[in-house]
Amino acid sequence: MEMILQPRAAACFVSGHAFRDGDRVASLLSRTDKGEVTRYDALESQAGLLRPEGFVACRWVQVFREHPRAGDPGRALKLSAENLFLTLADPATEATPETARLVRFLALLLERKRVLRPRGRTPDGQRDLYEHSRTKELFEVPAIELGPEFFVAVREQLGVLVGEPGAPQPRAGGPAPAAS
Helix, strand or coil: CEEECCCCCCECCCCCCECCCCCEEEEEEEECCCCCEEEEEEEHHHHHHCCCCCEEEEEEEEECCCCCCCCCHHHHCEEEHHHHHHHHHCCCCECCHHHHHHHHHHHHHHHHCCCEEEEEECCCCCEEEEEECCCCCEEEEECCCCCHHHHHHHHHHHHHHHCCCCCCCCCCCCCCCCCC
16 A cells, blocks of 8 residues: 655644644644545644545644654655554554554554564553564554454545545545445
8 A cells, every 4th residue: 555645744734833843743634525645734732723625534643753854855755554554653643543443454464564573462452562574663553353343444544545446535524435
């Protein structure tokens, strides 16, 4: 799964103020009526003022950290399944039910691609442990039951992000179409 998205913004979408180290940044992904996936980043205190175009697929909050501008700038423009997983599974990112579902699904996808390796469960049995093969970092992923409801919800979220050929598009601000 590859999506071309903007990297995290350097400034608040609402106010235009540049983010500084330690700022809490609320991010969301939405799909416009034209089928484009758009990322919005705003200071958490101003996130309520965001009026995204289209249907919102997921939201998360994380602490802004200044990163050196090294490496290939073209690579930063791609938000792959791995990058989305690393962003949403970061312990600094506050989990929501919608992001927990995506993290679980992405972990399964990346395990199959051998990007993540299963390492058991937490002692309380509430989370699965995965090791990122490149960085050796451990991630805790919610141990969500993989029933039909889970896959229907993930399908709707992914349908919003990557689109489904021939499927009706959600209206801005409206609910996602029911899965058949």
